[in-house]
Amino acid sequence: MGKFPLRIRSLVVGLGALTLCSILSTRSAFADSKTAIDTGDTAWVLASTALVMLMTPGLGLFYAGLVR
Known part of the structure; x- marks a missing residue:
């Protein structure tokens, strides 16, 4: 099993950072x-x-009845 390519890793990290920033900004906006x-x-x-x-x-x- 190889490592994820740098492009995919950076995309995942970027989306995670964007999600975290959006969650934190909405909490402070409605505080x-x-x-x-x-x-x-x-x-x-x-x-x-x-x-x-x-x-x-x-x-x-x-579902159990359907399997019978």
Whole structure:
């Protein structure tokens, strides 16, 4: 197994640096905004999470039935 070519390595490092800079700049740009936590949004996220947790074993059982 050979090493990655210099061009690919530099591309990956450049994209990683660009991603890191964009993440850090957005955090500092929105650091001053104070938003209240909406209880309706929180309840919706929790309900959606519960539905996904119930769906996961059902999907596994469905796929297991297809294999039979």
